[in-house]
Amino acid sequence: MNINQFQQQLIEYAATIGIDKIGFTSASPFRELKNRLIRQQELGYASGFEESDINKRTHPELLLSEAESIIAIAIAYPSKMKDAPQSVKGARRGIFARASWGTDYHTVLREKLALLELFILTHIPDARLRSMVDTGELSDRAVAERAGIGWSAKNCSIITPEFGSYVYLGEMITSIPFAPSEQMEDQCGDCTLCLDICPTGALIQGGQLDAQRCIAFVTQTKTIVPDEFRTKIGNRIYGCDTCQTICPKNKGKANMHQSAFKPDPELVKPLLVPLLSMTNRSFKETYGHMSGAWRGKNPIQRNAILALAHFKEVSAVPVLIQLLENDPRPVIRGTAAWAIGKINSEEGLTALKKAEQTEVVEEVLKEINKGLQFYKIEK
Known part of the structure; x- marks a missing residue:
């Protein structure tokens, strides 16, 4: 089989199943990333949610011994919602970050990657493949950057020209020697808006995040929120979009085309007081399909209390x-x-x-x- 021709077929097939961007890179080690991750750990900036073994995060061959290349995919998610309910006195509302709108992206991207795997194996039955989304060992952003999906921005997101930074990322390690895609040049320029506006100063410098200070991380913890962050959280009950909404590259990027991520306004901007009386069962039934429910109801209820104090x-x-x-x-x-x-x-x-x-x-x-x-x- 001609690998170049098949690669083009794969690109075309990806578009038919709702993958917004696809790119390819070699499975060679991520040496620069390895140095950065070691430094992050030394500084105490890691969140603790990541894979702890830095070698696994940076050496694809440890995850698939026959690794030759990595396929990166991106699927856009919406930045706006229609008919958003208002938060008013007596009926205050919280907000889930955009990355938790609609169906859990882990589910959606895994389904897309499974379809890609099936397509590949139909044409190359002896191919060796390993897919992952977010919770896998590899760094989604490092793979996406090297595969030309977008550039790694100062706010530590991958920014694409088409969809801004509002994209979910996933990847597949393969034993197939696909041709690498061209990497994208950094287009942040001298803009520092994301650094300037970060509520807690979690963005230490362009491309360096202290996850322990990031509100998106803090909203997912299960302990008492440190004093200095309580008034910074505002009415966020899961995640934080501030460094994305301020970004000029996201201006005009509504990304309303993926039906799986269409938000239910009453769920993503819920009334705060009713949240406080939800049982584990009712929370799971109501919010279990959303990625923001992965830590259970306790952090959400704690954050809802802080939001009521904010108001x-x-x-x-x-x-x-x-x-x-x-x-x-x-x-x-x-x-x-x-x-x-x-x-x-x-x-x-x-x-x-x-x-x-x-x-x-x-x-x-x-x-x-x-x-x-x-x-x-x-x-």
């Missing part, structure tokens, strides 16, 4: 008091205590004083004290 939503205080008094989870009780103080109602002050006498968990007592401090500061 200083007095009408939510009775619900927060119920959580403070009755919820079995220390993180939720503690976050509720802080939020009650931030909102600063008289009803809240009474509840915090009462809880101070009955709470036995030290972590929660600290948050109750922080809540009480708001009253001393403001009155």
Whole structure:
């Protein structure tokens, strides 16, 4: 078989199954990336969600011994939604980041990669293949950059000329020696808007992220949110889009063509108070198809409490008091205590004083004290 001809057939087939971009690169080691990852670990900038073995992240041959090339794919997701509900006093809403709109992208991209695998094996039955999306060992962005999908931007995203940075990435290691695609030149220029606007200063410099400070990471943790980030989160209940929405390269990129990622406005911009009473079952039934549900309901509910504090939503205080008094989870009780103080109602002050006498968990007592401090500061 002529590999060049088959490569073109594969490109054409990819377009018919809804893959927006496809590129190819060699399976040679990612040596520059390896040095960067080592440095990230030394600085304590890694999130901990990544594959911990840097060799596996940078040496494709460790994942597929016959590795010759890697296929990279990108599928665009929407940056806008129609009929977005308004967040108003008495009915405050949170927001899921755009990368969690619609069906979980892991599911969608795995299905596309499975179709690609089937197409390849139909034509080259003895081909060896290994696909991955996000949770695999390789760095999706490093593969996409080298395969010409886009350039690696200062906000640590891959930016494509066609869809901006609103793209999901996946890859397939193959035993087939496909011709590599041409890499794209960096087009960020001297723009630093993403660095300037990052709410927590997580973007240390162009292309370097301290994941521990990134709001997208913080919203996915399961512990008490560090004090310095609480007022930075705003009404985000999963993820953060700030460094994308500010990017000039994303201007006008609506990307509404992938039906799988069409957002349900009531789900991606949900009312906050109802979130707080959801059971594990109801949360899974409602949000389980979204990628933002992968950590379960606890971080989402904790973030919803912080969002109510952000809005200083007095009408939510009775619900927060119920959580403070009755919820079995220390993180939720503690976050509720802080939020009650931030909102600063008289009803809240009474509840915090009462809880101070009955709470036995030290972590929660600290948050109750922080809540009480708001009253001393403001009155």
